[in-house]
Amino acid sequence: MFKSVLVANRGEIACRVFRTARRLGLRTIALYSEADAKALHVREADEAVLIGPAPARESYLDAAKVLAAAKQTGAEAIHPGYGFLSENADFAEAVMAAGLVWIGPPPAAIRAMGLKDAAKTLMIEAGVPVTPGYLGEDQSPERLQKEADAIGYPVLIKAVAGGGGKGMKKVERAEDFADGLASAQREGQSSFGDPRVLIEKYITRPRHIEVQVFGDTHGTVVHLHERDCSLQRRHQKVIEEAPAPGMDAATRKAVTDAAVRAAKAVNYEGAGTIEFIADASEGLKADRIWFMEMNTRLQVEHPVTEAITGVDLVEWQLRVAAGEPIPLKQADIPLNGWAMEARLYAEDPANGFLPSIGKLDHFVMPDNARVDTGVERGGEVSQFYDPMIAKLIVHADTREAAAEALADACASVEVWPVKTNAGFLVRCLEHPRFVEGDVDTGFIGAEEAALLASAPSENARVAALNLMADNQHFGPHPKGEYRSPWESDADSVAMGFRLNAGSRALYRAGLHNELVEGSALSNQSGDFTWKIDLAGRQVLSRSNARQIIVGGQLKLGYVSRIGGLEGVIFERGDAWAVAAVSHSGQATSGPASDGSLRAPMPGKIVATPAKPGDTVTKGQPVVVLEAMKMEHALVAPFDGVVGEIAVDVGDQVADGTVLATVNPLP
Numbered sequence: 257m258f259k260s261v262l263v264a265n266r267g268e269i270a271c272r273v274f275r276t277a278r279r280l281g282l283r284t285i286a287l288y289s290e291a292d293a294k295a296l297h298v299r300e301a302d303e304a305v306l307i308g309p310a311p312a313r314e315s316y317l318d319a320a321k322v323l324a325a326a327k328q329t330g331a332e333a334i335h336p337g338y339g340f341l342s343e344n345a346d347f348a349e350a351v352m353a354a355g356l357v358w359i360g361p362p363p364a365a366i367r368a369m370g371l372k373d374a375a376k377t378l379m380i381e382a383g384v385p386v387t388p389g390y391l392g393e394d395q396s397p398e399r400l401q402k403e404a405d406a407i408g409y410p411v412l413i414k415a416v417a418g419g420g421g422k423g424m425k426k427v428e429r430a431e432d433f434a435d436g437l438a439s440a441q442r443e444g445q446s447s448f449g450d451p452r453v454l455i456e457k458y459i460t461r462p463r464h465i466e467v468q469v470f471g472d473t474h475g476t477v478v479h480l481h482e483r484d485c486s487l488q489r490r491h492q493k494v495i496e497e498a499p500a501p502g503m504d505a506a507t508r509k510a511v512t513d514a515a516v517r518a519a520k521a522v523n524y525e526g527a528g529t530i531e532f533i534a535d536a537s538e539g540l541k542a543d544r545i546w547f548m549e550m551n552t553r554l555q556v557e558h559p560v561t562e563a564i565t566g567v568d569l570v571e572w573q574l575r576v577a578a579g580e581p582i583p584l585k586q587a588d589i590p591l592n593g594w595a596m597e598a599r600l601y602a603e604d605p606a607n608g609f610l611p612s613i614g615k616l617d618h619f620v621m622p623d624n625a626r627v628d629t630g631v632e633r634g635g636e637v638s639q640f641y642d643p644m645i646a647k648l649i650v651h652a653d654t655r656e657a658a659a660e661a662l663a664d665a666c667a668s669v670e671v672w673p674v675k676t677n678a679g680f681l682v683r684c685l686e687h688p689r690f691v692e693g694d695v696d697t698g699f700i701g702a703e704e705a706a707l708l709a710s711a712p713s714e715n716a717r718v719a720a721l722n723l724m725a726d727n728q729h730f731g732p733h734p735k736g737e738y739r740s741p742w743e744s745d746a747d748s749v750a751m752g753f754r755l756n757a758g759s760r761a762l763y764r765a766g767l768h769n770e771l772v773e774g775s776a777l778s779n780q781s782g783d784f785t786w787k788i789d790l791a792g793r794q795v796l797s798r799s800n801a802r803q804i805i806v807g808g809q810l811k812l813g814y815v816s817r818i819g820g821l822e823g824v825i826f827e828r829g830d831a832w833a834v835a836a837v838s839h840s841g842q843a844t845s846g847p848a849s850d851g852s853l854r855a856p857m858p859g860k861i862v863a864t865p866a867k868p869g870d871t872v873t874k875g876q877p878v879v880v881l882e883a884m885k886m887e888h889a890l891v892a893p894f895d896g897v898v899g900e901i902a903v904d905v906g907d908q909v910a911d912g913t914v915l916a917t918v919n920p921l922p
Contacts (some may be wrong), residue, residue: 257578258332258357259283264300264322265337267630268647269554271295273335276570285329287322290317291638294768296630305330310640316340319347333357333577335570339642342553343370343419359577359650361471361552365522369550372416373454379547382521384514387533387546391458401433403455410458413437415444415451421491422447426458435865439880443860443887462697463534464488465500465545467515468561468569471524472576478586479512480561480569486536486695487684489609494677494700495662495684496557498564501655501693510542518550527554527573536696549764555646556599559626563595563651593651594658598666598685600646604638604675605708610856610888611643612675618813618824625650625665637674639858645676655693659685667828670813678829681705712768712832715806716825720765720834722797722804723770723812723823765822766835794828851899851918853878853890861907861915862887870898871920879903879915892918 260283263270274284274297285368286301291310298304303657306327308315317340323749326334334351336342336359345363360366369375373391380386389411390403404411404427413436415423423444425436441451449685468480485493499508515530521893529551535544558569567589576582602612619633629646633639637645648665652658663685669678684690684707689699700707712720765772777794797806804812804825810823812834825832863880866872892898899917903909 257282257574259576260285260329260331261333261335261359262287262322262326262331263297263335263337264316264341265335265339266292266295266297266316266641268297268628268644269337269339269556269630271300272628273337273570274300276568277574279665280571280574282574284420285325285331287316288323289640291640294635296593296632296635305329310638312340312640313815318846319344319350321543322347323350323356326351326354326356331356333359333574335359335573336553338553338556343551345370357577359526359573361524361526361528365524365528366552368522369528369552370417370854372414372418372549373452375549376454376547378521379518382517384521384547385520387456387459387548389454391454395452397434397437400437400453400455401430404433405430407455407457412456412458412462413453414456415440416446416454417448417452418444419448419549421488423453424491438863439887444825446862446882447579457734459533459535461535461537462486463500463536463540463695464493464531464697465511465534465540466508466529466531466555467512467832468555468558469515469519469528469530470569470572470576471519471526471528472582472584473579475580476582477516477519477524478582478584478589479515480565480567480573480589481591481611482508482511483557483560484695485557486697487690488697489700493557493599495596495598495656495681495690496560497658498560498593499591499594500540501695504540507510507540507542507545511545514547516816517663518547522550526576527558527569528552529555533913553657557597558642559628559647559649560595560597563626563649564591564593565589568591594654594655595649595651596658596662596685597649598662598681599644599795600648600666600669600681601677602643602645603677604676605677605680606710607856608888609677611637611639613637613639613643613672613858616645616674617670618670618672620668620670620813621646622648622665622668624661645671645674656691660692669829670811670826670831672813672824675831676829678833679709679827680707680829683709709830709849711770712825712830713827715810716827716832717767717772718774718795718797718806719770719804719810719825720767720832721763721776722806723825723834724765725776767825849919851893851896851920852914853893853916853918855881855890855909855913856888856913858908858910859888861903861905861909864905864916865899866892866898866901866916868901870900871921872896872898878918881909881915890915894918894920896920 261277262285263273277284284301286298286304287307288298291514307321334356341347345366348358348363376386376391378675410428413425423440425440427433427436440453445451464485467482471477482500483496483498485496487495518530531548532545533548572741601611604612610723615636621627626649632647650658650661651783654660663682666678762775822834859881862882866878874892874894876892879890881888896918899919901916903915
């Protein structure tokens with residue numbers, strides 16, 4: 257075994273590899289960009305090297321800089337993690353040419369599976385069933401449109417070098433094909449340097465089934481069972497589980513055997529994933545599952561496979577790269593219980609899932625789950641990289657128990673002021689369809705109304721009033737003690753303490769831009785129990801220095817005041833800001849849209865589908881912004897006429913920049 261390993265990656269996966277490498281006694285080496293100088297993965301390594309500015313192309317994607325860092329630190333091996341250079345065959349060859357150990361598959365295997373069209377041709381030759389579609393060399397828009405028309409809509413346009421949902425567009429109608437093609441080509445060029453696409457028939461009730469495979473240098477290839485990654489949003493996986501619900505033994509054997517054949521066809525070594533698409537309209541059946549692609553690297557969702565097999569896949573990667581055989585025979589790889597993983601993203605589900613960036617002033621992860629993360633309290637979510645901030649993984653005896661445990665883990669997430677999808681994840685995991693295993697890749701879109709939290713619950717409103725009363729009358733004393741109700745500046749707190757005191761006091765709070773009012777009927781010392789009169793109903797709530805509980809369900813974190821905030825209510829993954837309001841009861845809230853389209857985050861303008869003077873309908877794209885590796889369309893807020901396009905394609909814009917204006921129709 258080599259003695260040192262450099263991880264050519266960042267964040268969560270770098271921390272994950274370091275954990276196993278340290279256990280095996282290896283010296284660990286990190287790389288970091290200027291944006292990551294204080295990142296967690298930098299501190300967790302034995303040594304770290306600055307390799308360039310924040311943009312990935314000038315740092316993590318610069319192969320020459322990575323190799324120079326390896327030489328500088330005396331690294332013996334390079335682990336690429338996932339993303340960045342992990343599936344770059346040229347980089348793999350350069351690593352080996354430099355006399356270093358490449359912890360990944362052979363470059364030939366990466367090339368064979370890297371282009372989706374060539375990979376499908378190879379799979380057909382190996383007897384692996386593939387999805388119907390067009391894989392041709394003719395990339396003219398006319399030919400591609402003709403093939404899509406022949407396949408029949410809806411179709412999927414996919415970048416041939418794509419992955420992670422990037423460069424993938426679903427097209428419902430022939431008249432929308434040209435726009436979808438242009439967007440897929442732009443994302444393919446931007447993310448992978450290759451604008452070529454292929455076209456597939458879109459399966460109406462698809463399930464995403466994938467098989468973890470592993471090969472060694474001695475000719476052995478095994479599988480470690482399947483995973484179901486059907487819960488997706490914009491082709492990005494959200495919740496993964498292993499094994500797949502509804503998978504019987506015969507279908508499992510057919511799928512895993514096909515995966516092993518696929519890996520053997522390219523003489524595969526190391527960790528890889530064979531991805532299949534299944535038509536779930538009649539349940540999982542062996543003759544309705546087709547090869548989609550192979551990911552020639554470790555997957556983000558590998559922990560669920562580790563949980564059901566008891567295998568450390570990173571350790572296998574390191575040992576196989578060092579020339580050792582796979583530690584277990586196929587028959588000895590167990591499948592125990594059920595595992596689930598949720599991807600915690602820095603994003604705002606209530607605002608179209610736009611990424612949320614900024615400093616993590618408050619960051620609390622659950623203690624009842626495995627947490628793989630690359631950030632911590634005081635850290636920062638940057639505009640330059642993927643917005644996933646953690647993975648939460650649980651294991652249980654049954655699927656029902658695993659779903660319940662993961663929902664509880666997501667419900668205990670506390671992050672502020674960066675927004676997350678934790679509450680959204682809870683609602684996904686608790687949805688009756690998911691609990692029953694009735695899932696497909698369209699689940700989130702079909703159930704979106706139930707999965708998005710539109711407003712705080714009544715309990716949250718009660719807690720907001722409790723917080724206002726608590727902060728006003730029992731807030732921190734100048735000396736750091738809690739105020740006594742007998743202090744001279746706490747007159748109105750005397751309810752229940754002084755004879756002839758007023759029987760009630762009115763409180764107001766701004767909660768998520770909404771005005772909440774209620775009357776406190778009484779209070780007591782110690783833990784400050786209040787009865788709140790809300791809409792004619794009396795509710796008992798309890799508060800102390802750190803939290804408020806209503807009906808045993810709510811936690812309120814006293815976060816550092818930000819912009820006048822009194823606190824933040826964390827309600828089963830959701831985070832609601834509580835602000836003081838004026839005596840008149842006017843809560844602060846944003847004005848109605850004036851037609852200005854502002855950048856929701858820093859990014860680059862990649863398209864302006866509308867022009868000044870164009871008549872547009874509500875929801876029609878006006879400007880397209882590329883940020884955090886994805887395209888985001890800024891759409892007309894109402895039917896109107898485009899007044900100004902204030903940016904040009906290629907412009908870099910800051911958060912909040914006015915990009916365009918739309919004027920109401922006369």
